[in-house]
Amino acid sequence: MNDRLRRSLVRVGAMASKETLHVLRDPRTLALALVMPVLMLFLFGFGVSFDLDHVPVVVADADRSPASRELVRRITGSRELVSAGEADPAEADRLFRRGDAAAVLVVPAGYGAKVARRERIALQLLTDGSDVTVANQVLSKADALVRAETRRLVGVDLARVDPPLQVKLWTRYNPAGRSALFMVPGLAAYILAISAVLLTALTVAGEWERGSMEQLFASPVGRLEIVLGKLAPYLALGMLELLLVVAFGAAVFDVPVRGSFALFLLVGLFFLVGMLGQGLLISVITKNQLVATQAGTMSALLPSLLLSGMVFPIENMPAALQLLSRVVPARYLVHALRGILLKGNGLAALWPDLLALVLFAAAVLALATARFQRRLA
Amino acid sequence: MSELRRPSARVQLAAVFRKEVRQTVRDRRMMFLLVAAPLLQTVVFGYAVDFTVDGVPAVVVDRDGTDLSRLHARRLLADGTLRRVPAEGGLAGAESALDVGSAAAAVIVPPRFGADLVAGRSPEVQVVIDGTDPNRSTVAGAAASRYFGEVAEDLARARLAAAGRTPPAQLALAPRILYNPTLESPPYMIPGIAAMLLLVVTTIVTAMGLAREREMGTLEQVLVTPIRPVVLLFGKIAPYVVIGFADLMLLVAAGAWVFGVPLRGPLAVLVVGTLLYLLTTLGVGLLISTISRTQQQSFLAGILFLLPAVLLSGVMSPVRAMPAWLQAITWVNPVRHYAEVMRSCLLRGAGFADLAVPLAALALIGGAVFALAVARFRTRLA
Numbered sequence: 059m060n061d062r063l064r065r066s067l068v069r070v071g072a073m074a075s076k077e078t079l080h081v082l083r084d085p086r087t088l089a090l091a092l093v094m095p096v097l098m099l100f101l102f103g104f105g106v107s108f109d110l111d112h113v114p115v116v117v118a119d120a121d122r123s124p125a126s127r128e129l130v131r132r133i134t135g136s137r138e139l140v141s142a143g144e145a146d147p148a149e150a151d152r153l154f155r156r157g158d159a160a161a162v163l164v165v166p167a168g169y170g171a172k173v174a175r176r177e178r179i180a181l182q183l184l185t186d187g188s189d190v191t192v193a194n195q196v197l198s199k200a201d202a203l204v205r206a207e208t209r210r211l212v213g214v215d216l217a218r219v220d221p222p223l224q225v226k227l228w229t230r231y232n233p234a235g236r237s238a239l240f241m242v243p244g245l246a247a248y249i250l251a252i253s254a255v256l257l258t259a260l261t262v263a264g265e266w267e268r269g270s271m272e273q274l275f276a277s278p279v280g281r282l283e284i285v286l287g288k289l290a291p292y293l294a295l296g297m298l299e300l301l302l303v304v305a306f307g308a309a310v311f312d313v314p315v316r317g318s319f320a321l322f323l324l325v326g327l328f329f330l331v332g333m334l335g336q337g338l339l340i341s342v343i344t345k346n347q348l349v350a351t352q353a354g355t356m357s358a359l360l361p362s363l364l365l366s367g368m369v370f371p372i373e374n375m376p377a378a379l380q381l382l383s384r385v386v387p388a389r390y391l392v393h394a395l396r397g398i399l400l401k402g403n404g405l406a407a408l409w410p411d412l413l414a415l416v417l418f419a420a421a422v423l424a425l426a427t428a429r430f431q432r433r434l435a
Numbered sequence: 436m437s438e439l440r441r442p443s444a445r446v447q448l449a450a451v452f453r454k455e456v457r458q459t460v461r462d463r464r465m466m467f468l469l470v471a472a473p474l475l476q477t478v479v480f481g482y483a484v485d486f487t488v489d490g491v492p493a494v495v496v497d498r499d500g501t502d503l504s505r506l507h508a509r510r511l512l513a514d515g516t517l518r519r520v521p522a523e524g525g526l527a528g529a530e531s532a533l534d535v536g537s538a539a540a541a542v543i544v545p546p547r548f549g550a551d552l553v554a555g556r557s558p559e560v561q562v563v564i565d566g567t568d569p570n571r572s573t574v575a576g577a578a579a580s581r582y583f584g585e586v587a588e589d590l591a592r593a594r595l596a597a598a599g600r601t602p603p604a605q606l607a608l609a610p611r612i613l614y615n616p617t618l619e620s621p622p623y624m625i626p627g628i629a630a631m632l633l634l635v636v637t638t639i640v641t642a643m644g645l646a647r648e649r650e651m652g653t654l655e656q657v658l659v660t661p662i663r664p665v666v667l668l669f670g671k672i673a674p675y676v677v678i679g680f681a682d683l684m685l686l687v688a689a690g691a692w693v694f695g696v697p698l699r700g701p702l703a704v705l706v707v708g709t710l711l712y713l714l715t716t717l718g719v720g721l722l723i724s725t726i727s728r729t730q731q732q733s734f735l736a737g738i739l740f741l742l743p744a745v746l747l748s749g750v751m752s753p754v755r756a757m758p759a760w761l762q763a764i765t766w767v768n769p770v771r772h773y774a775e776v777m778r779s780c781l782l783r784g785a786g787f788a789d790l791a792v793p794l795a796a797l798a799l800i801g802g803a804v805f806a807l808a809v810a811r812f813r814t815r816l817a
Contacts, residue, residue, distance in 0.1 A: 084732070087729075087732055090732070090736065090739060094742075097743070098742055098743075098746075101742070102746065105746050105747050106746060109569065110756045113755065129606075152789075155785040156785075156789050157779070172604060173603075175604075176601050177605075178607065179604055179605070179607070181606060181607070182609050182611060183609065184611050185610055185613065186613060186783075187614045187616060188782040189749075189778070190486060191623075191752065191756075193612060193615075194486070194618060197610055200608055200610075201581075202577070204606050205584060208588065209588060211604055222555065222557060222586075222587050222590035222591055223586055223587040223590060224559040224560070224587075225562060225580050226562070227562050227576045228561065228563045229564045229566040230564065230566055231566050232569060233566055235569035236569065237569055256734065257731075260734060264729075264731065347643070347734075348465070348640070348647060348730065351643065351734050352472065355635070356476070360479075369751065370483055370484050371568070374488075375482065379483055393536075396567055
């Protein structure tokens with residue numbers, strides 16, 4: 059029995075070393091697989107940010123009094139909104155179409171007189187709503203600036219009196235609100251999903267296309283041994299990518315590792331096994347590289363991007379999509395990695411994620427091996 | 436003599452085009468992936484992508500427990516940005532709720548809050564926020580500080596009035612949002628998604644399709660026939676132009692039907708923009724196929740082009756939020772210009788004059804990439 063197991067392991071090892079040779083002989087693919095994570099992390103870290111400043115706002119000052127100029131100076135003098143010149147409110151449409159301004163601030167005639175008479179004044183803000191992210195930020199920034207101005211007017215009167223109520227905000231885990239800290243754990247899931255599912259799907263589908271799979275079956279290697287041997291090198295490659303992403307994230311973006319490193323490796327390992335199994339399943343079903351890519355894109359790449367909570371919050375999705383996201387393994391990996399890296403969570407908080415990843419890996423591997431065997435009989 | 440042997444370019448082109456269309460249409464799975472999949476993705480994307488932050492789970496630790504503290508806690512949660520979740524164990528309970536993630540914010544009302552407020556002793560409310568998601572924490576923090584800021588201002592006014600003085604002028608912002616008044620996510624995302632999906636369909640499929648022909652050696656077989664390489668190339672690409680346009684129409688129609696995305700600008704702008712965009716996406720696919728030997732390589736190269744192109748396009752996050760050096764790089768990104776054309780035309784009703792800059796950029800990039808790709812393709816085959 060022990061002897062049989064040993065011989066079986068030798069065959070798996072032989073398959074794995076053959077597959078490793080394949081990977082190493084194709085340095086372009088290997089380079090792409092290793093360059094991609096670093097490049098993506100770099101771009102995501104610097105490029106994907108939702109925090110705007112210096113948003114161009116055009117001013118339509120119909121009052122032109124010292125008071126209105128002071129208001130405009132306080133609003134556009136901030137780091138957040140900057141003046142992009144003056145224009146008539148009627149020109150707003152043309153300005154927005156050309157992308158020259160994100161909003162037009164209209165100061166009504168008689169502003170200065172109303173301030174002096176201590177009345178209530180409405181400032182109109184024409185906002186380009188076609189970019190929702192920008193519009194939301196412009197609205198909240200302008201709102202805060204106008205409130206600050208009102209408070210300043212009150213404060214002038216209330217000189218040397220404490221504010222009646224104070225509020226203090228503490229932000230935990232990511233006090234500077236840096237997008238990179240948020241993105242890196244999600245990115246790890248995304249990169250692993252792409253490389254694991256698509257590389258396996260392509261390699262195995264390639265063997266079917268070339269007919270070399272039948273040759274393998276003629277050898278004394280068993281089906282399960284083929285599966286394990288084929289997946290082993292990609293598992294190693296995937297783990298290497300995971301480490302690369304976290305190391306690069308720590309070096310360039312100061313992403314912390316606050317929790318247990320062993321738990322991090324364990325979670326990554328089970329996620330990878332599941333993703334490799336999914337790639338295998340796709341290749342067994344499609345047997346064609348072009349179709350396998352598209353199937354992989356649809357079933358792994360897009361769900362890992364969209365339904366994992368990596369960029370878009372799951373809580374906002376309709377109930378049907380939230381339910382669907384429960385079978386997307388990336389969702390559990392993203393949650394677990396954020397917990398481990400940023401919050402320092404341990405197994406006590408993250409066991410449901412780990413369990414879900416183990417279940418997915420077991421189910422998909424069982425399915426892939428079963429289909430693999432039936433195909434060949 | 437040679438004219439007798441070689442049919443005219445038009446006949447050659449028609450023959451290759453017919454063969455390619457037949458081959459593509461016959462592959463049911465391929466047709467599904469080229470036409471139905473983008474449609475499906477648009478609908479899923481449209482529902483999945485929602486940047487609105489509301490219902491952030493929050494625990495309230497009321498260490499005062501008076502009517503006044505309860506009133507303010509209730510009013511703070513009234514606008515729906517924060518959603519109260521039950522928590523036990525006071526401060527320690529709030530701490531662990533943040534750690535585990537069952538709450539993303541904790542509002543801590545200090546002891547003697549009500550009494551201090553009435554006596555004018557300036558109590559301090561603390562709000563602890565889980566900053567893992569910067570977008571969510573900004574909105575949640577803004578909601579809390581805004582509410583308490585308003586309360587403080589009202590109190591200050593009341594005190595001024597009580598002292599017999601007229602409170603100063605009060606400014607209010609009256610926003611008027613154009614094009615998308617309720618700031619729905621789908622009208623904003625769908626034009627960008629169309630740009631992204633066209634890229635996936637045309638670039639990756641062309642790159643892999645040609646790499647496959649090279650792997651199988653069928654490209655060389657066709658070259659034995661009297662068909663010129665350039666004609667072969669155009670005939671191979673033409674069906675994808677047709678499919679690209681069909682996809683565009685489907686996506687715009689689905690966007691209008693399912694998500695109410697408007698079509699305010701002239702259709703001609705969309706057609707010209709798409710044509711120029713396809714020139715680039717197909718050109719890149721072609722270029723990739725000339726530098727890679729296998730399908731696997733061309734797929735990876737395709738992804739390597741696609742991801743930065745999509746990320747740095749303003750489709751998902753605004754270009755203006757990027758650092759200046761990265762914003763400069765996005766000028767050579769065709770997806771950025773095409774997304775701009777799509778968004779501006781569909782939502783803002785922009786015409787040719789408004790979009791002269793992005794259209795010219797698309798034409799330049801497309802012309803350069805395509806010319807380079809054709810030149811490389813010819814030398815590879817010759």
